[in-house]
Each structure stands twice: as C-alpha cells, then as structure tokens.
Amino acid sequence: MRYSLRININVCRMLYFMDPMTPFPCQLELIAFPDSDFAYVIDELLHLLHSFPEILERLEADLDRHALVLKQARLNHRRACAGTPHLPGLDDPDPVEAIAPSELKLGIGRRPMPAQDVLFCLVCRYFLDGVKSVSARSFFAESRTVARYFSMQGRSCPAGSTITHNVNLVSQATLDLVLDRIITTIQSRNLDDFAEVTLDSTAVRGNTAWPADSELIAKIARRLHRGLCQPILEGVATSVASRIGARCEDIEAARQSIGLASGKGAKEVRQHHYRLMIDAAEYVPQEMGEILDHLATWEHGHRPGSRGYQRWMELQARMTEDVSQLDSLIHTTCRRVIVGEHVGTAERVLSVADPSVAWIEKGGREPEVGYRVQVAKSARQFVVAVSVPEGNQADASMFQQTCRDAFERIGTTPATCSADDGYASKANQQWQAQQGVQTKSFSGAKGKKIAGEEAWESKPYREARRMRSAVEGLIGQLKALFGFGRVWRRGLEAVKAELTGKAIVYNLYRLQQRVHTC
Structure with missing residues (x-):
C-alpha cells in the first residue's frame, strides 16, 4: 500500500465562505490508497533507472545536444544583429560560425528539465496517449502518483506543452536503449526466456485528414x-x-x-x-x-x-x-x-500535413492513411521490436529486418519464429534456417506449401501457429490501452519514436503484471 497526504478542498472552501476568519487547516490526513497499474509502472521505471544509470546519461546528452544547438542559433543571431564587419587580422580567430555545436559549452542559464522528469513524463504521455486531452489533464490534476513523484522531487508538475517539447527531444537511440534494458530486466527476473518470437503487422493511422x-x-x-x-x-x-x-x-x-x-x-x-x-x-x-x-x-x-x-x-x-x-x-x-x-x-499526394504517410490496405479492412507497422513479440506478450518502414511495403520484404532487430535485442536466436502467410516465402524460410531457428512457421496455405505436409502437421508447428494468433491480441491491447492504432506526431522518424515510446510503456505495464501475478 502507498500513502498520500490529502486535504478535502471542498470542505475547506465551505468553511472559509461560512466564516472567512476560519484558519486554513494545518492538519493533513494520512490515508492509504489502493495500488494502481500506473503506480506499478512508475515503480518499474524508477527501478530500471536505478539499475541502469546509463539511461539518464544518454537522455541528458540528448537534452544537452538540443540546448547547444539553440545556443549556436542564439550566438549566430547576436552576431548577425551586431553587424560586425569582417576585418582581416582583427576578427575573432574563432568566429561563432566556425564553432560546431559539439564544441560549445553550456554555461549557467535557464535550468533545463531534469532527465528523470523527462522520462517520467514520457511514460505519462504514452500511458495516457497524450497530455493535452481533457482526460489527461484530469489525470495529471488528480493522480496521487504524479503528485507524490513531483513532491518528492521538490518541483511542480510541468505544463502539457513543456512535457510535449521535452519528450520529443528524446532520440531514437535513447528509446532503443530503454527498450533494450527492459528486455534485459525481464530476462534477469526469469519472466520470459524469449525462445519464441512472433511477427505481425498493423495499420496505424497518421495524424492527418483523409481529404479528397x-x-x-x-x-x-x-x-x-x-x-x-x-x-x-x-x-x-x-x-x-x-x-x-x-x-x-x-x-x-x-x-x-x-x-x-x-x-x-x-x-x-x-x-x-x-x-x-x-x-x-x-x-x-x-x-x-x-x-x-x-x-x-x-x-x-x-x-x-x-x-x-x-x-x-x-x-x-x-x-x-x-x-x-x-x-x-x-x-x-x-x-x-x-x-x-x-x-x-x-x-498521389495523400496529405498536406504529413508527406510520409501512405495508403495502407490490410486484411480486407477499411484502408488507412498512415503507416504499416511491424511488431515482434515474445511468448509472454512482451514487445521485442517495432519497425516503421516507409510506404506500404509488403510484410514479406520486412520479415528479415524485423527479425534481426528482435534477435539483436533479446541477444539470442529463438528456437521458434512464427508469422502469418503474408510473410511466407522460400527466401525467408532459408534465411531463418541460416540463423539457426529450429521451428520456422508461416500460417496459411503458402506456409503449408513451404513447410511441407509432415512438418506442417507436427506438434511444434501446430503450437507455433497457435502462438501466432496471440500476437493479434497483443496488438489489440496496444491499440485499446495505449493508442497504438494512431499517432500524433508527423514524419517517419517522429512516428517511429512515438510508437517505440508506446512499446516501452506497454512492456513496463506487462512487466508489472507478470511480477504481481507470478
């Protein structure tokens, strides 16, 4: 159980308006409140940062890099406004224009948002699928976990625009590092052996209209x-x-x-x-x-x-x-x-706001203007890879790259790899054999033709096909709980960063579920 300090504000206001001389109560009520999924997710995040301090170091480097670029722009602007003429021999030997941002040094200035707060806000943003909606604002105003975190830090909760700006500064390399360390944590706690990997794709709606x-x-x-x-x-x-x-x-x-x-x-x-x-x-x-x-x-x-x-x-x-x-x-x-x-x-031009979107038609469903996203998961429903290719690329062409990302993250070649018949091809089957995958399962008629009748009817292949259907449930959870079915950012790199962030939050959510049910 967790404890929080609470004042009944409505009672205080009522007493004040009845008698303005009524002093504001100084006695705070110590109450216990039930645990929540969000509180558990934050606990797992703080444990992750304690175990892997390099995450904050990488995040601070991202924030410093952005600050140095802004400093370079300010110095260039100041120099341009001064209108200093070029005088050979008298000019500054190291003009501002010749200084790369990496060579600048940050001095005392406006205090940036701490790296840990940025990561906390990143989890909040993708747990709530945004920070500016009415429900998200209510959550920030009423969540005891948010209030407790910032009170322990001695700071107030930042505004939604500040959260959005700083979260967008987190690089893809840093997000990949966080996802790597979550997988390492799962392995160290024996919550998943990652012996089975399943692939599937889904259509994600872009942040754009679908006009004629x-x-x-x-x-x-x-x-x-x-x-x-x-x-x-x-x-x-x-x-x-x-x-x-x-x-x-x-x-x-x-x-x-x-x-x-x-x-x-x-x-x-x-x-x-x-x-x-x-x-x-x-x-x-x-x-x-x-x-x-x-x-x-x-x-x-x-x-x-x-x-x-x-x-x-x-x-x-x-x-x-x-x-x-x-x-x-x-x-x-x-x-x-x-x-x-x-x-x-x-x-065709599909969007004015986001030129990188594509026309996505998948599985006989209504077409989407957005992105065709590849997701790889483990048997225990953890996301191990997210790939966002450009355009509406066929699943078969993305199979090997998505598998490489997944195998590299888990640090081993899984014994079983399964996918639907959209990924099926002899080239992908042969590639898996070269990588050392024992059970190579593609469902559907194409998968049966490639595998052969005997292998298709064997127990490992039947189990792999059963496992493959579970990935659709994981994608359904991602969409229902964390808004994985649409994105708010625009541009290929920004969309990949947003979807990786949502995968991070989902894995933390799934991690705390496994911890409290095992």
Whole structure:
C-alpha cells in the first residue's frame, strides 16, 4: 500500500465562505490508497533507472545536444544583429560560425528539465496517449502518483506543452536503449526466456485528414496565398497575392460544388467542377514559380544567421515544396478524374500535413492513411521490436529486418519464429534456417506449401501457429490501452519514436503484471 497526504478542498472552501476568519487547516490526513497499474509502472521505471544509470546519461546528452544547438542559433543571431564587419587580422580567430555545436559549452542559464522528469513524463504521455486531452489533464490534476513523484522531487508538475517539447527531444537511440534494458530486466527476473518470437503487422493511422483531391488542392492553394500575404512581402508580392487570392476563391467554389454533388448525374457534375478547379489551380504554380525565382535573389534585409533570416528561409522552402505538391496533385487529379486513368496511391499526394504517410490496405479492412507497422513479440506478450518502414511495403520484404532487430535485442536466436502467410516465402524460410531457428512457421496455405505436409502437421508447428494468433491480441491491447492504432506526431522518424515510446510503456505495464501475478 502507498500513502498520500490529502486535504478535502471542498470542505475547506465551505468553511472559509461560512466564516472567512476560519484558519486554513494545518492538519493533513494520512490515508492509504489502493495500488494502481500506473503506480506499478512508475515503480518499474524508477527501478530500471536505478539499475541502469546509463539511461539518464544518454537522455541528458540528448537534452544537452538540443540546448547547444539553440545556443549556436542564439550566438549566430547576436552576431548577425551586431553587424560586425569582417576585418582581416582583427576578427575573432574563432568566429561563432566556425564553432560546431559539439564544441560549445553550456554555461549557467535557464535550468533545463531534469532527465528523470523527462522520462517520467514520457511514460505519462504514452500511458495516457497524450497530455493535452481533457482526460489527461484530469489525470495529471488528480493522480496521487504524479503528485507524490513531483513532491518528492521538490518541483511542480510541468505544463502539457513543456512535457510535449521535452519528450520529443528524446532520440531514437535513447528509446532503443530503454527498450533494450527492459528486455534485459525481464530476462534477469526469469519472466520470459524469449525462445519464441512472433511477427505481425498493423495499420496505424497518421495524424492527418483523409481529404479528397479537391480538398488537398484547395488547402495547398490557400496556404500559398497566406505565405504571400506575410508582412515581409508587402509591396513585393502584393499583386501576385491578390491574383492568387481570386483563384483561391474560384477553387473554393468548385470544391464546395464537388462536395455537394449527389444523386443522379453526380459523377458528371463532379467532373465538370473538377475541370473548373483544375483550370483555376493551374494558374497558381505558374505565378508562384515566377515570384519564387524573384524572391531567391531578393534583398529581404535579414542578416545571415539571424532568426529572421532562418524564418525567411523556412518560408521559402515551404512555399517551394507546396508548389511542387500542387503541381503533382493537379497532374494526378487530371489523369484520374478527367482522363479516367487508374492512378496508384504511390503517385498521389495523400496529405498536406504529413508527406510520409501512405495508403495502407490490410486484411480486407477499411484502408488507412498512415503507416504499416511491424511488431515482434515474445511468448509472454512482451514487445521485442517495432519497425516503421516507409510506404506500404509488403510484410514479406520486412520479415528479415524485423527479425534481426528482435534477435539483436533479446541477444539470442529463438528456437521458434512464427508469422502469418503474408510473410511466407522460400527466401525467408532459408534465411531463418541460416540463423539457426529450429521451428520456422508461416500460417496459411503458402506456409503449408513451404513447410511441407509432415512438418506442417507436427506438434511444434501446430503450437507455433497457435502462438501466432496471440500476437493479434497483443496488438489489440496496444491499440485499446495505449493508442497504438494512431499517432500524433508527423514524419517517419517522429512516428517511429512515438510508437517505440508506446512499446516501452506497454512492456513496463506487462512487466508489472507478470511480477504481481507470478
């Protein structure tokens, strides 16, 4: 049992309003509260940090690396704003621009968030599947475990934006180290021998809408128009901005008509308005190409290295990327809607917010715009590997890489490796034999054909197929408890970091379950 200090705030408020002279109670009630899964997860986390101090060292290095990059940017900005002329012989022999972030030293400044707090907040974030939702805010406000942790540290609980910022600084290498040490802990406590490994894949929804081509064209055109309306471009791109603004109105009108088309003849109506939209949208890349060529040599007044210069370069890069996306989108939409060609999802622009998402179709289910994630698990339902490939790669092509990650993490080659028939191929069967896997099981007709009738009906293969079906239950738990079915971050590397973080929290959750049930 754990103990916590609690004041009945409602009673205190009632007494105060009845009699303002009533002193605030100084006697705190010492109460016992029941254990919870979250409290056990935090206990396992603190035990992990105590056993493996290198985790905090690696995490502190991540935070310092980010702080040094920010310091480099501040020094560059200060130097650029000072406008110091280049005087040969009198210049600083080690100019700021020549100093790499790794050579800078952190001095006394704003105190960063402690590494242990960052890892604590990482577990909170992925245990709750976010920190800014109403339920997450209520949890942080009411959780005795959170209150106890920060009171023991002598600090207050950070805001949601602070938690998100610092958790996002944790590198993939650090997350992999944490996952490695959790597996080491499981092995040292004899909670799993990792003699069996099972693979499966799942579709994970990206943090993006699933709009039609008309929605994407309208969004990109509006974003380009907003970029031209920036104060820095006043008087330079004003006329172009007004012309593109008029085109955006035509595009928006066509988009609304496309969305409202229904009933008999709806296909012809949509096709007509798509033509109008494409006619208006084709004007935008032409105008933007000319203005971007002009802006590339335009004297914008910002000194290189200053924050204004960095923002200006980012604006230019974003507008250039938007023009490229819009041009590609117009071309594929014309082929698909007007000409009637079949356009593969690999050629289409699926998202404005996250260009790395792909069209995922799996198992006859509804398609998702997101990522096809590979998961490897043990017989005791621990996650041993998470792989996030680019695009919608076939399971068979990811089998060997995911197995390598799993075998390296557990430090041995398992006796049994099983997967569904989507992974089945002779090359993967032969590769397992080379690695020393004894029972190589692929379910389904393809797996039966590769294994042969005798091996297929043997007891080890039947047991492996039974074990394979359990991985779907693990993925179901990951999705139901920790939001594994969707991601909030964008970009391939960021998504991989988020899913690895969720796997870490799941393993801690599963670890405390095994400890308290064995």
